[in-house]
Amino acid sequence: MACAGRCTSPRATAWIAPISSLSALVFYIYPAIVTAGSALVFGTRFSLPQIGVLIGAVTGCALTVDLQGGSNRVALARSIRLDSRDCTSCHSTSRTRLSGFITGKPMFAGLDISAVTDLTPPDMTWDYLKRLRDIWPRRLVVKGLVTREDAELAIGHGVDGIVVSNHGGRAEDSGRPAIASLAEVAEGVRGRVPLVMDGGVRRGSDVFKALALGANAVGIGRPYIWGLASFGQAGVERVLEILRSELVTAMRQAGTRNIAEITRAYVA
Numbered sequence: 044m045a046c047a048g049r050c051t052s053p054r055a056t057a058w059i060a061p062i063s064s065l066s067a068l069v070f071y072i073y074p075a076i077v078t079a080g081s082a083l084v085f086g087t088r089f090s091l092p093q094i095g096v097l098i099g100a101v102t103g104c105a106l107t108v109d110l111q112g113g114s115n116r117v118a119l120a121r122s123i124r125l126d127s128r129d130c131t132s133c134h135s136t137s138r139t140r141l142s143g144f145i146t147g148k149p150m151f152a153g154l155d156i157s158a159v160t161d162l163t164p165p166d167m168t169w170d171y172l173k174r175l176r177d178i179w180p181r182r183l184v185v186k187g188l189v190t191r192e193d194a195e196l197a198i199g200h201g202v203d204g205i206v207v208s209n210h211g212g213r214a215e216d217s218g219r220p221a222i223a224s225l226a227e228v229a230e231g232v233r234g235r236v237p238l239v240m241d242g243g244v245r246r247g248s249d250v251f252k253a254l255a256l257g258a259n260a261v262g263i264g265r266p267y268i269w270g271l272a273s274f275g276q277a278g279v280e281r282v283l284e285i286l287r288s289e290l291v292t293a294m295r296q297a298g299t300r301n302i303a304e305i306t307r308a309y310v311a
């Protein structure tokens with residue numbers, strides 16, 4: 044199981060042996076650095092030592108490809124109007140709007156982010172992924188694919204894993220659900236790289252169905268955050284415990300003795 048988004052409870056995530064992930068933002072910066080030494084690309088300027096700090100502890104990263112144009116989060120906009128808290132307690136307003144937004148995030152600790160103006164590159168293409176693969180020495184996972192063709196292309200570009208995801212509907216909520224796309228992507232992947240699915244995993248039975256449709260693991264976003272917001276690390280651990288125990292229940296109901304026995308036949 045993987046905790047998606049920005050993990051703020053490392054002990055809880057280590058507890059479940061998750062995939063350690065870092066925001067895709069690092070990747071938007073990294074290609075420019077390696078090719079140019081120190082460059083201004085997408086309005087972002089970092090030096091090589093700085094990037095070394097960034098990637099030093101990272102064994103692999105996910106490149107998120109499904110939120111390139113941002114999104115119009117209406118509920119969020121409404122709730123911001125009703126939120127009377129002091130924004131500057133989390134977000135700096137002394138810099139540009141974007142760097143203010145990412146200021147304070149642990150992954151940028153010690154880095155000069157004053158020139159950051161954009162989180163998404165305007166040229167996110169397969170060639171971009173190729174450039175990234177050529178320079179990124181560690182594991183590279185692509186997150187946000189929902190079709191067999193894209194899975195095939197991603198593997199052709201040397202990715203080490205794929206996350207079937209529609210960003211939990213946060214990018215576009217009328218598109219294909221991840222669970223409905225999973226079987227097709229699994230057919231494209233054919234076991235060549237690990238396959239993770241996220242979006243709407245709320246019960247152990249959801250985990251069971253995802254495994255049956257071809258996922259090797261699932262990711263959770265909001266359930267993790269709900270547990271964290273309510274009870275801190277203990278809340279995250281409890282969320283994971285509930286999912287794990289419900290998965291065992293679903294497996295026993297279906298008569299599957301181990302994960303390998305959870306096959307497509309159970310959701311046909």
Ligand SMILES: Cc1cc2nc3c(=O)[nH]c(=O)nc-3n(C[C@H](O)[C@H](O)[C@H](O)COP(=O)(O)O)c2cc1C
Pocket residue numbers: 047048049066067107186208209210211212213241242243244262263264265266268
């Ligand atoms: C508050 C929040 C922040 C997120 N931030 C990121 C992010 O930085 N990068 C990313 O790829 N996905 C991000 N996501 C999307 C999740 O990684 C994941 O795809 C989605 O939440 C899964 O759906 P679920 O919330 O229904 O489990 C975020 C989701 C939430 C709720």
